[in-house]
Amino acid sequence: MDWIYEPWPWYVAGPMIALIMFLLLMVEKNFGMSANLRTMCTLCGAGDKADFFKFDWKTQRWNLIVVVGAIIGGFIGSYLLSSDTAVAINPDTITDLQAMGFNSAGNAYLPDELFDLSALTNIKSLLILAVGGLLVGFGARYAGGCTSGHAISGLSDLQLPSLIAVIGFFIGGLIMINFIFPLIF
Amino acid sequence: MRTLSYLFIGIVFGITMFKSEAASWFRIYEMFKFQSFHMYGIIGSALVIGIVMVQLIKRLNIKSFYGEKIHFNPKAKSFNRYMFGGIIFGLGWALAGACPGPMFTLVGAGYAPILVVIFASILGTFLYGVFKDKLPH
Numbered sequence: 001m002d003w004i005y006e007p008w009p010w011y012v013a014g015p016m017i018a019l020i021m022f023l024l025l026m027v028e029k030n031f032g033m034s035a036n037l038r039t040m041c042t043l044c045g046a047g048d049k050a051d052f053f054k055f056d057w058k059t060q061r062w063n064l065i066v067v068v069g070a071i072i073g074g075f076i077g078s079y080l081l082s083s084d085t086a087v088a089i090n091p092d093t094i095t096d097l098q099a100m101g102f103n104s105a106g107n108a109y110l111p112d113e114l115f116d117l118s119a120l121t122n123i124k125s126l127l128i129l130a131v132g133g134l135l136v137g138f139g140a141r142y143a144g145g146c147t148s149g150h151a152i153s154g155l156s157d158l159q160l161p162s163l164i165a166v167i168g169f170f171i172g173g174l175i176m177i178n179f180i181f182p183l184i185f
Numbered sequence: 186m187r188t189l190s191y192l193f194i195g196i197v198f199g200i201t202m203f204k205s206e207a208a209s210w211f212r213i214y215e216m217f218k219f220q221s222f223h224m225y226g227i228i229g230s231a232l233v234i235g236i237v238m239v240q241l242i243k244r245l246n247i248k249s250f251y252g253e254k255i256h257f258n259p260k261a262k263s264f265n266r267y268m269f270g271g272i273i274f275g276l277g278w279a280l281a282g283a284c285p286g287p288m289f290t291l292v293g294a295g296y297a298p299i300l301v302v303i304f305a306s307i308l309g310t311f312l313y314g315v316f317k318d319k320l321p322h
Contacts, residue, residue, distance in 0.1 A: 004204075007204060007205070007206050008201070008204040008205045008206075009226075010205070010222070010223050010224075010225075010226025010227045010230060011226065011230060012205070013201055013204070013205030013207065013227045013230075013231075014226060014227045014228070014229065014230025014231040014232075014234070015230060015231070015234055016197070016201040016205075017198075017201060017227065017231035018230075018231045018232075018234035018235045018238060019197075020194055020197060020198050020201065021231075021235055021238070022238055023190075023194050023197075024194060025238075025242065025249070025255050026249050026250045026255075027187065027190055027191070027194075027249065027250055027251070028249045028251065028253060028255065028256070029191075030257070030258060033284070033285040033286040033289075034284075034285040034310075036285065037285060037306055037307050037309075037310040038310055038314070040307050040310075041307060041310050041311045041314060044307070046311050046314060049311075049314075049315060050311075050314040050315045050317070052313075052314035052315075052317050053311075053314050062187070062188075062191045063191075065188055065191040065192050065195060066191050066192075066194060066195035066198065067195065067289050068192060068195060069191065069192045069193065069194060069195015069196040069197075069198065069199060070195045070196075070198050070199035070202070070286060070289040070290050070293070071199065071289050071290065071292050071293040072192075072195070072196050072199060072293055073195060073196040073197065073198060073199015073200040073201070073202070073203065073290060073293065074199045074200075074202070074203050074208070074289065074290035074291060074292060074293025074294040075199075075293035075294065075295070076196065076199070076200055076293075077199060077200040077201075077202075077203030077204045077290070077293075077294065078203055078293070078294035078295065079294075079295075081200065081203075081204060082203075082204070087206050087209045087211045087212060089211045089212065089214075089215045089220075089221065090215055090220040090221050092220055093211070093214065093215045093218055093220045093221070096218070097211070097214065105211060108211075109206075109208075109209055109211075109294070110209060110210050110211070110282070110291070110296055111210055111211065111282075114210065114282075114298065115210070115291075115296045115298045115299065116298070117297055117298070119298045120297065120298055120301070125298070126301060128280060128281070129281060129298055129299075129301040129302050129305065130301055130302075130305040131277075131280060131305070132277045132278075132280035132281025132282070132283075132302055132305070133277065133281055133288075133301065133302035133303065133304065133305025133306040133308075133309060134277065134305045134306065134308060134309040134312075135273050135274065135276045135277025135280065135281075135309060136274060136277035136278060136281060136283070136284065136285065136288075136302070136305075136306045136309060137277075137285075137305065137306030137307060137308065137309025137310040137311075137312075137313070138273055138274075138277075138309035138310065138312055138313045139270050139271065139272070139273030139274025139275070139276070139277055139309070140270070140274050140284075140285055140306075140309075140310070141270070141309075141310045141313040141314070142266055142269060142270030142273060142274075142313050142320065143266060143267050143269075143270025143271045143273075143274055144260060144261075144266065144267070144270065145260075146274060146284050146285045146286075147228075147278075147284040147285075147286065148284075148285070148286055150267075150271075151228055151232070152228070152231055152232065152235060153235075154260060155232055155235070155236075156232060156235030156236050156238065156239045157239050157257050157259075158236065158239075159259065159260050160262075161260040161261070161262065161263065161267045162260065162267075164264060164267035164268050164271065165267040165268075165270065165271040165274075166271065167268070167271065168267060168268045168269070168270065168271015168272045168274070168275060169271050169272075169274055169275040169278060170217075170275060171271070171272050171275060172271065172272040172273060172274060172275020172276040172277075172278070172279065173213075173216075173217040173275040173276070173278055173279040174217055174275075174279075175272070175275075175276060176217070176275070176276045176279035176280055177214065177217040177218060177279050180276070180280075
Protein backbone atom coordinates (compact mmCIF):
# COMPACT_ATOMS: atom_id res chain seq x y z
CA MET A 1 0.00 0.00 0.00
CA ASP A 2 3.03 2.29 0.02
CA TRP A 3 2.17 3.54 -3.47
CA ILE A 4 -0.75 5.49 -2.06
CA TYR A 5 1.67 7.75 -0.15
CA GLU A 6 3.60 8.49 -3.33
CA PRO A 7 2.36 11.07 -5.87
CA TRP A 8 -0.20 9.41 -8.13
CA PRO A 9 0.95 8.95 -11.74
CA TRP A 10 -1.14 10.42 -14.56
CA TYR A 11 -2.57 7.02 -15.51
CA VAL A 12 -4.16 6.75 -12.07
CA ALA A 13 -5.27 10.39 -11.81
CA GLY A 14 -6.83 10.69 -15.29
CA PRO A 15 -9.11 7.64 -14.91
CA MET A 16 -10.04 8.85 -11.40
CA ILE A 17 -11.20 12.19 -12.87
CA ALA A 18 -13.22 10.31 -15.49
CA LEU A 19 -14.73 8.23 -12.66
CA ILE A 20 -15.69 11.41 -10.78
CA MET A 21 -17.41 12.77 -13.90
CA PHE A 22 -19.19 9.42 -14.37
CA LEU A 23 -20.42 9.34 -10.76
CA LEU A 24 -21.75 12.90 -11.07
CA LEU A 25 -23.56 12.03 -14.32
CA MET A 26 -25.06 8.97 -12.61
CA VAL A 27 -26.49 11.19 -9.85
CA GLU A 28 -27.80 13.52 -12.61
CA LYS A 29 -25.27 16.34 -12.14
CA ASN A 30 -22.76 17.94 -14.49
CA PHE A 31 -19.14 18.30 -13.42
CA GLY A 32 -18.19 22.01 -13.28
CA MET A 33 -16.45 23.67 -10.35
CA SER A 34 -16.43 27.34 -11.34
CA ALA A 35 -20.24 27.48 -11.17
CA ASN A 36 -19.72 27.51 -7.40
CA LEU A 37 -18.09 30.93 -7.61
CA ARG A 38 -21.31 32.32 -9.08
CA THR A 39 -23.35 30.62 -6.35
CA MET A 40 -21.08 32.17 -3.73
CA CYS A 41 -21.72 35.61 -5.26
CA THR A 42 -25.45 34.98 -5.03
CA LEU A 43 -25.09 33.89 -1.39
CA CYS A 44 -23.24 37.17 -0.70
CA GLY A 45 -26.22 39.11 -2.07
CA ALA A 46 -24.89 39.90 -5.57
CA GLY A 47 -28.42 39.41 -6.94
CA ASP A 48 -29.13 43.00 -5.88
CA LYS A 49 -26.37 44.27 -8.19
CA ALA A 50 -26.75 42.13 -11.32
CA ASP A 51 -29.46 39.87 -12.72
CA PHE A 52 -26.81 37.27 -13.52
CA PHE A 53 -26.81 36.36 -9.84
CA LYS A 54 -30.59 36.17 -9.47
CA PHE A 55 -31.18 32.44 -9.41
CA ASP A 56 -32.21 29.89 -6.84
CA TRP A 57 -28.90 28.96 -5.23
CA LYS A 58 -30.48 25.80 -3.83
CA THR A 59 -30.30 24.28 -7.34
CA GLN A 60 -26.49 24.44 -6.86
CA ARG A 61 -26.46 23.23 -3.26
CA TRP A 62 -25.13 19.85 -4.41
CA ASN A 63 -22.13 21.54 -6.04
CA LEU A 64 -21.30 23.45 -2.84
CA ILE A 65 -21.27 20.10 -1.05
CA VAL A 66 -18.78 18.84 -3.66
CA VAL A 67 -16.64 21.88 -2.73
CA VAL A 68 -16.80 20.94 0.97
CA GLY A 69 -15.72 17.44 -0.07
CA ALA A 70 -12.85 18.85 -2.16
CA ILE A 71 -11.60 20.74 0.91
CA ILE A 72 -11.80 17.62 3.08
CA GLY A 73 -10.13 15.63 0.29
CA GLY A 74 -7.27 18.14 0.21
CA PHE A 75 -6.79 17.66 3.95
CA ILE A 76 -6.83 13.86 3.64
CA GLY A 77 -4.51 13.87 0.62
CA SER A 78 -2.03 16.20 2.26
CA TYR A 79 -2.01 15.16 5.92
CA LEU A 80 -3.02 11.48 5.84
CA LEU A 81 -1.95 10.16 2.44
CA SER A 82 1.40 11.85 1.82
CA SER A 83 4.82 11.27 3.33
CA ASP A 84 6.64 13.91 1.28
CA THR A 85 4.71 16.50 -0.72
CA ALA A 86 7.64 17.97 -2.70
CA VAL A 87 6.73 17.93 -6.39
CA ALA A 88 9.38 16.29 -8.58
CA ILE A 89 9.09 18.57 -11.60
CA ASN A 90 11.47 18.42 -14.56
CA PRO A 91 15.04 19.46 -13.53
CA ASP A 92 15.02 21.98 -16.42
CA THR A 93 11.87 23.53 -14.98
CA ILE A 94 13.55 23.73 -11.55
CA THR A 95 16.54 25.51 -13.07
CA ASP A 96 14.25 27.99 -14.87
CA LEU A 97 12.23 28.68 -11.74
CA GLN A 98 15.24 29.09 -9.47
CA ALA A 99 16.72 31.57 -11.92
CA MET A 100 13.45 33.53 -11.57
CA GLY A 101 13.74 33.51 -7.78
CA PHE A 102 11.53 30.52 -6.91
CA ASN A 103 14.02 28.83 -4.59
CA SER A 104 11.46 26.31 -3.34
CA ALA A 105 11.10 24.73 -6.82
CA GLY A 106 11.66 21.00 -6.53
CA ASN A 107 11.40 21.04 -2.72
CA ALA A 108 7.80 21.98 -2.08
CA TYR A 109 4.22 21.38 -3.20
CA LEU A 110 3.62 25.08 -3.84
CA PRO A 111 6.15 27.92 -4.15
CA ASP A 112 6.90 29.41 -0.70
CA GLU A 113 7.22 32.78 -2.42
CA LEU A 114 3.46 32.77 -3.08
CA PHE A 115 1.89 30.30 -0.65
CA ASP A 116 3.90 30.44 2.56
CA LEU A 117 2.14 32.40 5.33
CA SER A 118 4.74 35.16 4.92
CA ALA A 119 3.34 35.80 1.42
CA LEU A 120 0.32 37.40 3.11
CA THR A 121 2.48 40.32 4.21
CA ASN A 122 4.29 40.70 0.89
CA ILE A 123 2.60 43.18 -1.45
CA LYS A 124 3.94 41.61 -4.65
CA SER A 125 2.86 38.09 -3.65
CA LEU A 126 -0.58 39.33 -2.59
CA LEU A 127 -1.00 41.17 -5.88
CA ILE A 128 -0.05 38.08 -7.88
CA LEU A 129 -2.51 35.90 -5.97
CA ALA A 130 -5.27 38.50 -6.21
CA VAL A 131 -4.82 39.28 -9.91
CA GLY A 132 -4.53 35.55 -10.69
CA GLY A 133 -7.75 34.82 -8.82
CA LEU A 134 -9.56 37.76 -10.39
CA LEU A 135 -8.67 36.58 -13.92
CA VAL A 136 -9.64 32.98 -13.12
CA GLY A 137 -13.06 34.01 -11.77
CA PHE A 138 -13.81 36.52 -14.52
CA GLY A 139 -12.51 34.30 -17.32
CA ALA A 140 -14.22 31.12 -16.15
CA ARG A 141 -17.64 32.77 -16.09
CA TYR A 142 -17.07 34.66 -19.35
CA ALA A 143 -16.05 31.38 -21.01
CA GLY A 144 -18.95 29.58 -19.32
CA GLY A 145 -16.74 27.06 -17.54
CA CYS A 146 -13.28 26.14 -16.38
CA THR A 147 -11.00 23.13 -16.59
CA SER A 148 -13.66 20.73 -15.25
CA GLY A 149 -16.62 22.15 -17.18
CA HIS A 150 -14.89 22.62 -20.53
CA ALA A 151 -11.68 20.54 -20.67
CA ILE A 152 -13.27 17.48 -19.04
CA SER A 153 -17.10 17.60 -19.28
CA GLY A 154 -17.48 19.61 -22.48
CA LEU A 155 -14.71 17.94 -24.49
CA SER A 156 -15.91 14.49 -23.36
CA ASP A 157 -19.22 15.40 -24.97
CA LEU A 158 -17.32 16.58 -28.10
CA GLN A 159 -18.61 20.14 -27.82
CA LEU A 160 -16.98 22.68 -30.12
CA PRO A 161 -17.43 25.61 -27.68
CA SER A 162 -15.38 23.69 -25.12
CA LEU A 163 -12.61 23.11 -27.64
CA ILE A 164 -12.50 26.87 -28.37
CA ALA A 165 -12.38 27.58 -24.62
CA VAL A 166 -9.57 25.08 -24.00
CA ILE A 167 -7.55 26.56 -26.87
CA GLY A 168 -8.15 29.94 -25.19
CA PHE A 169 -6.94 28.54 -21.82
CA PHE A 170 -3.67 27.54 -23.47
CA ILE A 171 -3.21 30.79 -25.37
CA GLY A 172 -3.69 32.66 -22.07
CA GLY A 173 -1.37 30.36 -20.13
CA LEU A 174 1.37 30.54 -22.76
CA ILE A 175 1.15 34.34 -22.93
CA MET A 176 1.41 34.54 -19.14
CA ILE A 177 4.39 32.24 -18.81
CA ASN A 178 6.37 33.29 -21.87
CA PHE A 179 5.68 37.02 -22.04
CA ILE A 180 4.37 38.25 -18.70
CA PHE A 181 6.42 36.14 -16.26
CA PRO A 182 9.72 37.58 -17.57
CA LEU A 183 8.35 41.05 -16.73
CA ILE A 184 7.20 40.27 -13.19
CA PHE A 185 9.75 37.72 -11.95
CA MET B 186 -28.22 10.12 1.29
CA ARG B 187 -27.83 12.27 -1.83
CA THR B 188 -25.92 14.83 0.24
CA LEU B 189 -23.53 12.10 1.34
CA SER B 190 -22.99 10.99 -2.26
CA TYR B 191 -22.01 14.55 -3.29
CA LEU B 192 -19.71 14.79 -0.27
CA PHE B 193 -18.10 11.45 -1.13
CA ILE B 194 -17.56 12.48 -4.77
CA GLY B 195 -16.04 15.78 -3.60
CA ILE B 196 -13.67 14.01 -1.21
CA VAL B 197 -12.49 11.62 -3.93
CA PHE B 198 -12.03 14.64 -6.24
CA GLY B 199 -10.04 16.56 -3.60
CA ILE B 200 -7.76 13.61 -2.84
CA THR B 201 -7.21 13.04 -6.58
CA MET B 202 -6.38 16.72 -7.21
CA PHE B 203 -3.88 16.78 -4.36
CA LYS B 204 -2.26 13.38 -4.90
CA SER B 205 -1.95 13.80 -8.68
CA GLU B 206 -0.25 17.18 -8.05
CA ALA B 207 -2.76 18.82 -10.41
CA ALA B 208 -3.23 21.28 -7.51
CA SER B 209 0.47 22.20 -7.59
CA TRP B 210 1.43 25.59 -9.01
CA PHE B 211 4.70 23.96 -10.16
CA ARG B 212 2.88 21.36 -12.28
CA ILE B 213 0.84 24.05 -14.03
CA TYR B 214 3.98 26.04 -14.83
CA GLU B 215 5.73 22.90 -16.08
CA MET B 216 2.72 22.06 -18.25
CA PHE B 217 2.71 25.49 -19.94
CA LYS B 218 6.47 25.11 -20.51
CA PHE B 219 5.81 21.74 -22.22
CA GLN B 220 8.48 20.26 -19.95
CA SER B 221 6.48 17.28 -18.70
CA PHE B 222 3.87 14.85 -19.94
CA HIS B 223 2.27 14.58 -16.48
CA MET B 224 -0.60 17.10 -16.79
CA TYR B 225 -1.24 16.19 -20.44
CA GLY B 226 -1.43 12.54 -19.39
CA ILE B 227 -3.97 13.36 -16.68
CA ILE B 228 -6.22 15.51 -18.85
CA GLY B 229 -5.73 13.32 -21.94
CA SER B 230 -6.52 10.01 -20.24
CA ALA B 231 -9.52 11.53 -18.42
CA LEU B 232 -10.72 12.81 -21.77
CA VAL B 233 -10.30 9.56 -23.73
CA ILE B 234 -12.20 7.64 -21.06
CA GLY B 235 -14.73 10.48 -20.78
CA ILE B 236 -15.48 10.47 -24.52
CA VAL B 237 -16.02 6.69 -24.55
CA MET B 238 -18.18 6.97 -21.42
CA VAL B 239 -20.42 9.73 -22.80
CA GLN B 240 -20.86 7.85 -26.10
CA LEU B 241 -21.78 4.64 -24.23
CA ILE B 242 -24.28 6.51 -22.04
CA LYS B 243 -25.89 8.06 -25.13
CA ARG B 244 -25.90 5.00 -27.39
CA LEU B 245 -26.85 2.39 -24.81
CA ASN B 246 -29.27 4.86 -23.22
CA ILE B 247 -27.81 4.19 -19.78
CA LYS B 248 -30.03 5.48 -16.98
CA SER B 249 -28.85 7.32 -13.88
CA PHE B 250 -28.69 5.66 -10.43
CA TYR B 251 -32.22 7.03 -9.92
CA GLY B 252 -33.54 5.53 -13.14
CA GLU B 253 -33.76 8.78 -15.13
CA LYS B 254 -32.35 9.67 -18.53
CA ILE B 255 -28.93 11.34 -18.29
CA HIS B 256 -28.90 14.86 -19.72
CA PHE B 257 -25.98 16.70 -21.24
CA ASN B 258 -26.16 20.46 -21.50
CA PRO B 259 -25.07 21.54 -24.98
CA LYS B 260 -23.23 24.85 -24.71
CA ALA B 261 -24.57 27.78 -26.75
CA LYS B 262 -22.82 28.23 -30.10
CA SER B 263 -20.46 31.18 -30.17
CA PHE B 264 -16.81 31.98 -30.62
CA ASN B 265 -15.98 35.24 -28.85
CA ARG B 266 -17.01 34.38 -25.31
CA TYR B 267 -15.19 31.05 -25.34
CA MET B 268 -12.01 32.42 -26.87
CA PHE B 269 -11.81 35.71 -24.92
CA GLY B 270 -13.06 34.16 -21.68
CA GLY B 271 -10.72 31.21 -22.19
CA ILE B 272 -7.67 33.46 -22.68
CA ILE B 273 -8.49 35.49 -19.56
CA PHE B 274 -8.96 32.27 -17.59
CA GLY B 275 -5.67 30.88 -18.92
CA LEU B 276 -3.77 34.01 -17.88
CA GLY B 277 -5.08 33.61 -14.34
CA TRP B 278 -4.61 29.83 -14.25
CA ALA B 279 -0.92 30.19 -15.09
CA LEU B 280 -0.41 33.09 -12.65
CA ALA B 281 -2.21 31.69 -9.60
CA GLY B 282 -1.42 28.09 -10.59
CA ALA B 283 -4.85 26.96 -9.49
CA CYS B 284 -8.20 26.51 -11.18
CA PRO B 285 -11.60 26.53 -9.45
CA GLY B 286 -11.46 22.90 -8.21
CA PRO B 287 -7.91 22.62 -6.86
CA MET B 288 -8.10 26.03 -5.17
CA PHE B 289 -10.51 24.51 -2.64
CA THR B 290 -8.37 21.39 -2.27
CA LEU B 291 -5.48 23.65 -1.25
CA VAL B 292 -7.57 25.17 1.55
CA GLY B 293 -7.89 21.69 3.07
CA ALA B 294 -4.17 21.10 2.53
CA GLY B 295 -3.53 24.10 4.77
CA TYR B 296 -2.20 26.81 2.43
CA ALA B 297 -3.80 29.97 3.81
CA PRO B 298 -2.75 32.35 0.97
CA ILE B 299 -4.97 30.39 -1.45
CA LEU B 300 -7.88 32.13 0.31
CA VAL B 301 -6.73 35.35 -1.40
CA VAL B 302 -7.06 33.58 -4.78
CA ILE B 303 -10.53 32.28 -3.85
CA PHE B 304 -11.86 35.67 -2.67
CA ALA B 305 -10.40 37.34 -5.76
CA SER B 306 -11.97 34.74 -8.04
CA ILE B 307 -15.37 35.32 -6.41
CA LEU B 308 -14.84 39.04 -7.01
CA GLY B 309 -13.83 38.32 -10.63
CA THR B 310 -17.02 36.32 -11.11
CA PHE B 311 -18.99 39.23 -9.61
CA LEU B 312 -17.34 41.70 -12.01
CA TYR B 313 -18.25 39.46 -14.94
CA GLY B 314 -21.87 39.43 -13.77
CA VAL B 315 -21.89 43.24 -13.56
CA PHE B 316 -20.25 43.87 -16.96
CA LYS B 317 -21.71 40.86 -18.76
CA ASP B 318 -23.96 42.85 -21.10
CA LYS B 319 -21.12 45.12 -22.23
CA LEU B 320 -18.87 42.23 -23.31
CA PRO B 321 -18.87 40.53 -26.73
CA HIS B 322 -20.39 37.05 -26.38
